[in-house]
Amino acid sequence: MDEQKVPLWRDDRFLKIAGQVLVLLVVLIIAAIMVNNVTVNFRKLGLNFGFGFINSPASFGIGDSAIPYSSTDSFGRALLVGLVNTLRVIIFGILFATVLGIIVGIARLSDNWLVRKLASVYVEIFRNTPLLLQLFFIYTVGFLSLPRVADSMQLPGPTFLSNQGIYLPWPTGSVRTWIALALLVASLVLAAVFWQRRLKVMELEGASGNGYRNLLLGLGAVALVALLGLEWQAPAFANAAVTGGLHLSSEFGALLLGLVLYTAAFIAETVRAGIQSVSKGQWEASKALGISSGQAMRLVIFPQAMRVMIPPLTSEFLNLAKNSSLAAGIAYGDFFQISTTINNQTGRVIEVVMLVMITYLTINLIISLGMNLLNQRVQLTER
Template sequence: MSKTHQEKIPFWRDSRVIKVIIQIIIVAIILLLIAIFSNNLVNNFRQLGLSFGFGFIFDPDLNSRFNIGDTPIPYQPTDPYYRAILVGLLNSLRVMITGIILAFFLGVIIGIGRLSDNWLVKKIATIYVEIIRNTPLLLQLFFWYFAVFLKFPKIDDPLIIFNSIFLSNQGIYIPFPLGNLQSLLSILSLVLGTIIAVFIWQKQTQVIMQQGTTGKAYNIVLMMMGFVSILIIFLGLDWQFPDYDSQMQRIQNGLNLSPEFATLLTGLTIYTAGFIAEVVRSGIQSVSKGQWEAAKALGLNSGLVMRLVIFPQALRVMIPPLTSEFLNLAKNSSLAVAIGYNDIYAVSNTISNQTGKSVEMLLVVMMTYLIFNLIISSGMNWLNRLVQLKEK
């Protein structure tokens, strides 16, 4: 005789309930430990006659009292500490963002070069990867700083390239657009053109995959848009070129990249690109040989095979390790203190020495890098979900 209803399982035997209870217990234990350590920290500070808090950062009566070499925003030693922290934060951000972009493109080029049929290109890419990956980053930073950028000519006799780039031991001076209406409209035109080009490129890809044509008409449109973009860059933007002032014995105008910034950016880019190159190589090699043969059987040239068939499939394998490399670049930027670049870590270290608030500033640095890395990992996880196969 069959039962009319199932017997209800007691909650202490229900695996789903047990899992939830275990997670609640773990979270409670973690929160309890945090509360114990925090209370212990506050008590120890009180016994030593010290106070714990972050109010000094925003206190207008407390001046930072130290100079910062690279200041993307106006800053004076008489400013409060939060202003100095903001400068260090922006310095870290511009190294991380620029370094991630440059390292990715350089790594892709080197990774594809490792698979080239050209013997010389393949060997050069292999030597690059082997040397860079097996040399400590700190040693590479010292090399770029002391053996390259500080060895540039003195400021009174700079090395001039194309009459627009000045190299000296006080930094690299390059042309930079003025912040006026003409440059703003030109930049907006470039952004709009890039968006349109992406849509055209996607349409071309669909036509090639569905109809088997080469999409020459789309290529012509993209080439014309590229030509117009070049004209906008050279003629539309209101460029400010650096020039040497002989009376003041300094280079003025243009964008100044300090030796410390140039060293850190170069070192991080070249070092991380060596690891990204191996990620790209392994990702491409993970695509089965049959995919290459099938794409070539359709009459696609090598460039289209890589762009439409191989690289999209390789991305599904590449993105997780790429995330790790981007996170490593962000964390490795803290080595800036070794060459005197004022990033968030170096600024916080100076503030802790002045105020004795070492624990507070350590927490500020930890939270800063944690937020940076969470943003990077969240963006890469979103991209990873975007390229994965969609199951129906």
């Protein structure tokens, strides 16, 4: 037996372990050389490493901030403003892009030839040109060429549009607003619960569900009252300026619009592929049952298409989140843009790059987790 022993250099187990150790060593040595170079370069440039700068005053202004901020606040506060700005764009972007994408995706499968062709032209134009170009176009041509604040355009209702951005009615933020908001959220959550129960009762027991329907109507009324009771403040135009209400800057508007239009084109393709993946028999069966084509889409086809759509949809959402960093191109103060400003002021490259990477990775992780949960819910539960 002993003379049959495999020599060490032909022993698979040894080779595997040795190979891994070798790779690990190479990676570690490269990392060590890099760290060493960084220390040498730092000493030469008179820099040091540390996050202490976060607390020193930022001394730069941010054009658009959702939370109170002044240039005497700290770098940390400035970064927080940037984070809120980024999240604001991502959340609204995902919402609007999904809605628009679904509409365009269904339009691409429409029976109507004109609608179908228009939808494909839209998709091809937006998918085949760079997002940054679209942002430049929307920002400089769409927003900056609007009239000055002094001659703001008034849209229907108390909404004003100028090259400084959009002014919308918005709740004031008093105690009454918060109470109304709580009421609104509570009624919506309850309504969602009752909606599910009503469907269940109707499906499983064949009940009419009228009781639940009345309950839902009542909740709707409560929600409507709460919505009106938010204490809206309308923007007012006086002395060549607009005051009050919510001010969304042109940069925010352009970035949001650009992201929505671009991402919606990709989502439309996902939706189209998802719907086409549902077998034709499902359409025919629902037609045979006498369901209208709109209902068939809503109740039969779309829920099945969802299963195919969610994984690619997730990556579109992640792309939107990542693309929100193009804000730097049109000077919207998002997390990345503010980070580069801080880098220019303090020269703390490594710290800034670390912060940026951790932030975007975290945002992406949260979106993926959320979508994975959704994915688990819509997947077919096989018995």
